[in-house]
Amino acid sequence: MRLTILGGGGFRVPLVYGALLGDTHEQRVDELVLHDVDERRLGVIDHVLRQMAAGHPGAPRVSATTVLDEALDGTDFVFSAIRVGGLEGRTCDERVALDLGVLGQETTGPGGLAYGLRTLPVALDIARRVARLAPEAWFINFTNPAGMITQAMQTVLGDRVMGICDSPLGLGRRAAHALGLHLDATRFGYSGLNHLGWLQTLVADGRDHLPELLARPDLLLTTEEGRLFGPEWLQTIGAIPNEYLYYYYFTREAIAGIRGSAETRGEYLLRSQADFYRAVGDAPERAHDLWVQTRRARDETYMAEARSEGEERDAADVAGGGYEGVALALMAAIARNERASMLLNVRNGSAVPGLAADAVVEVPCVVDATGPQPLSAVPLTGHPLGLVQQVKAVETLTIRAAQEGSERLALEALALHPLVDSVTTARLLLTGYRERIPALDAVFR
Structure with missing residues (x-):
């Protein structure tokens, strides 16, 4: 079984390879192809992987190439973790916004829209190449902003493309651990968008344990989310938000x-x-x-x-990783028809009421050889539903702006994002991003 990693010279590629080394099933990935536009970075990661493979006689063989079509031709799975504009582009995503007094963050707010605008044309080109060179391949997207990129690529590849993220898994794992629940026997009632979702139920032994956790400030404070948002706020909203919602609930503090x-x-x-x-x-x-x-x-x-000065991140989170395990479980479920439950970014259908059928949402899914099937999610109501609808509308505008090369649509998307406080600020943001990020400016030329 062949796996192609796009962004194969990226720093986190060894996490995926480590997960592959731990897979001993007879039907597993035995060929790994790394693709990157930077040959030097590819060489460095190749060194890391070869040293990891020492002592593993059944390790997947690794090859590397800077030719995209060569990497995609005939592959079974594609894992995408590209970064258009590199980390230099990310620093501009952050600084242009911060200089205007607006949140500067990679996936949330105007920084995420800038990242999406320059990434979408590249992602759509990749999707068309996959459709031509590997039409039976399954595409696992980790490229941020994951929900937006996955939704755009689905217009070419349909349900064969899905997005993954480690944040919801980490949230559910921490909540279950706080109550001493067995992870494999616990169902997470989580729904929303990528980096914009809430854990609303925690079901084990036929009952919802989340109210018990919310009623215990001492237990909440053992979790990253409890320390991040504070027990009182979690009790107020009656749910546990994804950590990225800190940027919405505590915007001033984040900036x-x-x-x-x-x-x-x-x-x-x-x-x-x-x-x-x-x-x-x-x-x-x-x-x-x-x-x-x-x-x-x-x-x-x-x-x-x-985090407060001197406060350290939970040791289990630092050691735990997550997305590479989701990627491996996802490939195993499809390739081996091993039915599995996981949180994924998929086409909504009717899973989340209040959003369009073709909107990509982040919800629990059942996965087998036919791919992921979203389960009916715990409905979003009140402010979570309103926020998700507004951000999804912004994502849809951003996709159209990139597809049409429309400066007007890009400005509308920035202006309507809940973390941008005026149309004037949106104009300044778009001008600043175009001046400092050539790959973004090229979208409108």
Whole structure:
């Protein structure tokens, strides 16, 4: 079975390879093809993977290429984790917004729209190539903003493309652990959009345990979300939000936290990853050790702007990872017809009332050889439904703007996002992004 990773020179690729090494099933991935536009980064990750494979006689064979069609031709699965514009583009996503007093974040707010605008044309081109070169392949999208990119690619590949994210899984896992519930026997009543969802039920042994957790501030404070939002706010809304909702519920605090840091998240990653790739180039025999060290520091600083000074991230979260396990389970369920339940970004159908059938939502799904089937989600009501509908409308406008090269639609999308406070600000954002990010400016030329 052949797996192609787009963005194969990316820092997180070894996580996927580590998951593949742990798979001993006779029907497993035995060929891994890495594709990237940066040959040097490909070489560095190739060093890491080869050192990981030492002592694993059945390790998938690895090849690398900068030719996209070569990577896609005849593959069984495609895993996409590309970054159009690189980390340099991400720093601009953040800084252009922050300079205007608006949240600067990779997937949430105007930064996420800027990232989506320049990524969508590339993603759609990839989808058309997959349809031509590997029409039976299943496409697993991890490229952010995941919901928006998945929705656009579905116009070409249909339900053979789905999005994954580790945030909902981590949220459900932490909530279950706080109550001592067995993870495999617990169903997560989670629904929304990527990076914009809520855990509304936690069902085990035939009953919902979430009210019990919400009633216990001491237990809530053992979770990342309890410390992030505070038990009182979680009790007020009667649900546990995805961690990215911090940027909506505590916008001022988030902006102040980012501005008060010495560097943005993108600037930190740009610096630390540049150091990593340079260090491996100087000492390729230490590639895997250097990757482990860099990953540890990277994970420990995740969403640091949302934590109090001196507060450290939960050790289980730092060690746990997540998305690579979801990707492996998803491939196994489809290739081996191993029925599995997981949280995915898929076509809505009728899973989430109040959203269009073709809207991509993040909900529990059952997966087998026929692909993912969304389950009826716990309905969103009140402010969660309103927020999801508004953000989905913005995502749809952004997709149209990229497809049509329309500056007017891009401006409308930015202006209508709930984290952008005026049309004037939206105009300044679009101008700033076009001036600083060539790949985004090219969308309108």
